[in-house]
Amino acid sequence: MKQRGPYAKGTAKREEILAVALEVVAAKGCRNASNREIARRVGLSQAGLMHYFGSREELYMAVLDARDHRDATAYWDPDPSFAGFLRVIENNTRVPGLVQLYVEFSAEASIGRHPAHDFFRARYERVRELSIRSVRMAQAGGEFGPNIDPAVVADVIVAAADGLQQQWLLDRSIDMVARLQAMWDGMATLSHLPDAA
Amino acid sequence: MKQRGPYAKGTAKREEILAVALEVVAAKGCRNASNREIARRVGLSQAGLMHYFGSREELYMAVLDARDHRDATAYWDPDPSFAGFLRVIENNTRVPGLVQLYVEFSAEASIGRHPAHDFFRARYERVRELSIRSVRMAQAGGEFGPNIDPAVVADVIVAAADGLQQQWLLDRSIDMVARLQAMWDGMATLSHLPDAA
DNA sequence: GTCTATAAAAGGATAGAC
DNA sequence: GTCTATCCTTTTATAGAC
Numbered sequence: 001m002k003q004r005g006p007y008a009k010g011t012a013k014r015e016e017i018l019a020v021a022l023e024v025v026a027a028k029g030c031r032n033a034s035n036r037e038i039a040r041r042v043g044l045s046q047a048g049l050m051h052y053f054g055s056r057e058e059l060y061m062a063v064l065d066a067r068d069h070r071d072a073t074a075y076w077d078p079d080p081s082f083a084g085f086l087r088v089i090e091n092n093t094r095v096p097g098l099v100q101l102y103v104e105f106s107a108e109a110s111i112g113r114h115p116a117h118d119f120f121r122a123r124y125e126r127v128r129e130l131s132i133r134s135v136r137m138a139q140a141g142g143e144f145g146p147n148i149d150p151a152v153v154a155d156v157i158v159a160a161a162d163g164l165q166q167q168w169l170l171d172r173s174i175d176m177v178a179r180l181q182a183m184w185d186g187m188a189t190l191s192h193l194p195d196a197a
Numbered sequence: 198m199k200q201r202g203p204y205a206k207g208t209a210k211r212e213e214i215l216a217v218a219l220e221v222v223a224a225k226g227c228r229n230a231s232n233r234e235i236a237r238r239v240g241l242s243q244a245g246l247m248h249y250f251g252s253r254e255e256l257y258m259a260v261l262d263a264r265d266h267r268d269a270t271a272y273w274d275p276d277p278s279f280a281g282f283l284r285v286i287e288n289n290t291r292v293p294g295l296v297q298l299y300v301e302f303s304a305e306a307s308i309g310r311h312p313a314h315d316f317f318r319a320r321y322e323r324v325r326e327l328s329i330r331s332v333r334m335a336q337a338g339g340e341f342g343p344n345i346d347p348a349v350v351a352d353v354i355v356a357a358a359d360g361l362q363q364q365w366l367l368d369r370s371i372d373m374v375a376r377l378q379a380m381w382d383g384m385a386t387l388s389h390l391p392d393a394a
Numbered sequence: 395g396t397c398t399a400t401a402a403a404a405g406g407a408t409a410g411a412c
Numbered sequence: 413g414t415c416t417a418t419c420c421t422t423t424t425a426t427a428g429a430c
Contacts, residue, residue, distance in 0.1 A: 047397065051396070107305075148379075156377075156380045160357040162356075170317060171318070179349055180353075183384065186380070244415065252407085406422100407420090409419100412415080
C-alpha cells in the first residue's frame with residue numbers, strides 16, 4: 001500500500017492532515033474547528049494547508065471520503081450484509097471525531113446550495129443501495145420474508161443508524177448495535193406476515 | 198392567550214424574532230445564519246437583538262423550545278401515543294426551517310462543552326420518556342406484546358425519526374410517516390414473539 | 395511545497411447615549 | 413428598548429516570494 005515516487009511525501013502529508021482535522025473536530029466540533037488550528041497542529045501555515053485542500057468543505061469531504069473507503073475495504077466489501085453494516089457502526093464507536101464530523105457536517109450541508117450538498121446526496125444514495133442489497137440478501141436467505149419493501153426497510157435502517165449516532169454523541173453509553181439489531185429483527189418478523197407494508 | 202400589560206410589545210417582538218430567525222436558518226442554514234441578518238430583517242440593530250437574546254445559542258434554544266411547547270400543546274398533550282408522535286413528524290414537513298435548525302444545531306451542540314449541550318441532553322431525555330410512554334400504552338392496549346423492552350423501542354423510534362429528518366432535508370419526497378409506521382409495525386410484531394429482545 | 399503577508403469580510407459581544 | 417459606535421476576534425482565501 002505504500003506510496004512511491006515523487007508524490008509519496010505529499011500523500012503522507014495529506015493523510016496527516018486528514019487525521020489531525022479529525023482530532024480538532026473531535027475536540028471542538030466541526031463548526032468551531034478552524035483551518036488555522038488544523039494547519040498549526042500539523043506544522044503548516046494556513047496557506048500551506050490550503051495547498052492540499054482548496055477549502056474547508058473540501059477538506060471535510062476528503063476526511064469522510066477516506067473513511068468510507070476504509071469502511072468499504074474493511075467491512076462492506078468482504079461482507080455486504082446487515083452484519084457487515086453493524087460492524088461499520090460498531091467501529092464508529094472507536095472514532096468519535098468521525099461521528100461528530102459526519103453528523104455535524106452533513107447537517108450543515110443539507111441546506112440547498114452548500115458546497116457539500118451533492119456529496120451527501122450521492123453518499124446517501126450509495127448507502128441506501130447497499131442497505132437495500134443487504135435486505136435482499138436476507139430475503140434470499142429466508143431471514144426476511146417477501147412481504148415488505150426492501151427500500152422501506154433500508155431507509156429506516158439508515159435513518160436509525162444516523163439518529164443513534166446523534167444519541168450516542170450525547171450519551172456514549174448507548175448501545176447502537178443492540179438497538180439496530182432489535183429493529184432489524186422486528187422488520188424481519190414483520191416481513192413474514194401476509195399483510196406487511 | 199394574548200399578552201397584556203407592559204410586556205405585550207416585548208413579547209410580540211420576541212415572537213417576531215423567533216419567526217425571522219427561522220426564515221434565515223431555512224434559507225442559509227444555521228451555521229451561516231448571522232445575528233446581524235436576523236436583526237436587520239426584523240428591523241433591529243444587532244445590539245437590539247442581543248437585548249432579547251443574550252447570544253446566538255440562546256436565540257436558537259428559544260426557537261426550539263417554543264416549537265416543543267407548541268407541539269406539546271397541539272399534539273402530545275391531547276394524544277401522548279405513537280399516533281400523536283407521528284402527527285408531530287408530519288407537522289414538521291410544514292416547517293423545514295425548524296427541521297434544518299434542529300438537525301444542524303443539535304449536531305453542533307453534541308460537542309462536550311457547547312452552551313446548548315445540556316439543553317439537548319435534557320430534551321432527549323424528555324422525548325425518550327414520552328416515547329417510552331407511548332410504547333407502554335401500546336402494550337396496555339395489546340398492540341404491543343410484553344416481550345420487548347419499551348426503552349429499546351423508544352430509542353430506535355426517536356433515532357429513526359431524527360435520521361429520517363436528515364434524509365428528508367436532502368430529499369423532500371421521503372415519506373417519514375410511512376417509514377416510521379412500518380418500523381413501528383415491525384417492532385409491534387416482534388414484541389408478540391416469545392423470544393423477543 | 396511552503397511561507398509571509400495581507401486582504402476583506404463577518405462574526406459575536408459590549409459600552410454608553412438617548 | 414433601541415441605537416451608534418466600536419472592539420476584538422476569527423474566518424477563509426489570495427498574491428507573490430523563496
